[in-house]
Amino acid sequence: MPDTNSFIETIKKGYTFKGDAAKIGVGMLDGHPVPEADILLPLKTMNRHGLIAGATGTGKTKTLQILAEVLSDNSVPVLLMDIKGDLSGIAAAGVANDKIKERYQHLNLNYEPAAYPVELLSLSDEPGVRLRATVSEFGPVLLSKILGLNDTQAGLVAMIFKWCDDTRLPLLDLKDFIKVLQYISAEGKAELEKDYGKISTTSTGTILRKVIELQQQGADQFFGEKSFEVDDLMRISDDGRGMISILRVTDLQDRPKLFSTFMLQLLAELYGSSPEEGDMDKPKLVLFIDEAHLIFQEASEALLQQIETIIKLIRSKGIGVFFCTQNPMDVPKDVLGQLGLKVQHALRAFTAADRKVIKQTAENYPETEFYKTDELITQLGIGEALVTMLNEKGIPTPLAHVLLISPRSRMDILTDQEISGIIGSSKLVKKYNQDIDSESAHEMLTAKLEEAAGIAEKEKAEKEAAKAAAQAQKETGRRTKEDKSVIEEMLDSSAARQVGRTAASVITRTLLGALGLGGRSRKKSLW
Known part of the structure; x- marks a missing residue:
């Protein structure tokens, strides 16, 4: 049987950090909480990214909620990708029940309900601040x-x-x-x-x-204006806590390409617009991506390389990225290798393939004398997890079976009325929710x-008019020629010649008569 004192000493040594740190639970040995074995989370290494994994119903989303609360309490802004639609309750205070009270007794903590400053975001027509990019x-x-x-x-x-x-x-x-x-x-x-x-x-x-x-x-709902400014994700609320922005993307589960498009653009924009920060005491922003397999399942090789590159580089900007998924193998190994904090909830072994995955997962954690990792992974209770993280020197902490704290905010969704209240008081809704079509x-x-079509039509009309005028002129010339031909034919005919002679004779007689030179006339007898 492992020695309790040795366990406490190992945990204290491994989970004591320089700088700010927050308690997220206590270590467990042989299935029992050890109140003296505090598990602390160092804020300094929260830009080293992380993974929250486990089967459905084991508490992944609640762990995500816990980490968001801890960061907000320490003035670190957070962005949550809410795929299932069950994270909005972080804006409302929780309610203690018997299980929560019992858990907090094991943790040597007092449960204090708290509502957190929240901004609701949307990529579609759902209520919230519209996110767009050109x-x-x-x-x-x-x-x-x-x-x-x-x-x-x-x-x-x-x-x-x-x-x-x-x-x-x-x-x-x-x-x-x-x-x-x-x-x-x-x-x-x-x-x-x-x-x-x-x-x-x-x-x-x-x-x-x-x-x-x-x-x-x-x-089409994502591309356009007004472009979202990533600085609006890095706000501090009036009470000094980090603002928690919740992107509600429940309607994107069957549209993975759009989700991966948005995520890659957001990471690229954050990386491109953020200055190098060096070694910070705490991150400027932490992103939590629930159901992270949606990013990777239809991603091309080029897209995966782009994500891997950004994940490697963005931590120098003071930004951390956490993936939440059922199976650690959902995350490509090159990305998985960049994740410093690992919170592993229970996995289920129903098939030979499941057992193989569990064995591979166990091998990715530090060796420990206190647990048989591959067996323990299948025996973890709800709200329990295997945890390891990086210390300030980048060295992994000892693997610990941890009884996690529970969220102090509501572990349920907001009502429509509560959502309307948040949106109605949001300055960002007024800033971004106007449709612009520049x-x-x-x-x-x-x-x-x-314009080109109009010019072409005008030129065509002018050509047709010129053609018609030319045709008319040609027709007029043809008719004139025909008239002349008719007159000439008339003059050349015998009838025409006879008429001409008769007319000439009449004219001649008339002229001679007028001159008194007409022909003889018989004198009438006076008798």
Whole structure:
């Protein structure tokens, strides 16, 4: 049987840190809490990322809620990705029951209910602050990775962005990008090829189909204005606690591509806009991603590489990222290797494959003389977990079976009335929830095409008018010629000649008569 005093000494040595730290539970030995074995969480290493894993119903979401509360109490802003819709209760105070009171006795703590400062966010039409980003802010590289394009197609996307920059065509939403694709495939193809190189119609068609696929997952609601400013995630409430922003994405479970699109853009924006912070006493922001497998399950190899790169680099900006998922194997091994804090709730062994996963999971934790890790993982109770983290020197702490504290906020959802109250008092709702449709590539290209169509129509009308005038002139000349021919024919005929002679004789007699030179006349007898 392991020695209790040795266990307490090991835990105290391993979980004592320089700087601020918060208690998250006590160590357990042989299935019993050891009140003297406090498990502390060092704020200094919370930018080293983390993993919360375990089967359904083992307490993962409540652990996420606990960590968010601890960070908020220490003036660290938090962003929660609420996939299941059960985290909004953090805005309301909890209620003590017999189980909570008993747990807190084991923890040597007093349970004090607390409501936390919360901002509700949304990617869709659900109540909350609307999060948007423009296509231009994504940039050609990130957009190409999201669409899963090959190098040739990605090169064309880069060309499109360059042309839009040079011609001052803003790419704000997907309809702008689609309009540009259609334009360069038809009317504008010659214009682009003149200055930017050959354009493959096959490539533009493929890109267009992939954009439409993204639209079918609801991406139109995300791309556009007004762009969300990531600084608004890093706010401190009036009482000095970190603001907890809850992104309610319950309607994205069947649209993983949109969810991964948003997450990658957010991480890229946070990384790009945040300065290097060096060694901080506590992080500037911590993200918790519930149901994290949704990010990875349809991600391309290029997208996974992008996520891995950002996870590696973003901690230097003072930002931590925590993944919450049922199976640790849901997270790619290259990302898993970057996660400093690991909270492992119970796993269930129903099949041979399950047992294999449990064995692999156990091997990822530090060796310990106090537990048989692979056996203990299947025996953990609700609200219990195996915990290890990094100390200030980056060394993993001893593996501990921990009885975790319970949330002090409500472990249930808010009512519709409570949600309306939060939204009604939000300054960010007033800032971001106005629909803006600025003049951009779609409108500008449409106007250009309409103008070109008008000029073409005018030129066509002028040509038709000139053609009609020429035809009329030709017809007039033909008729004049025909009239002359008729007169000539009349003059040449025998009847015409006879009429001419008769007319000439009459005229001659008339003239001679007038001159008194007419022919003889018989004198009448006077008798």
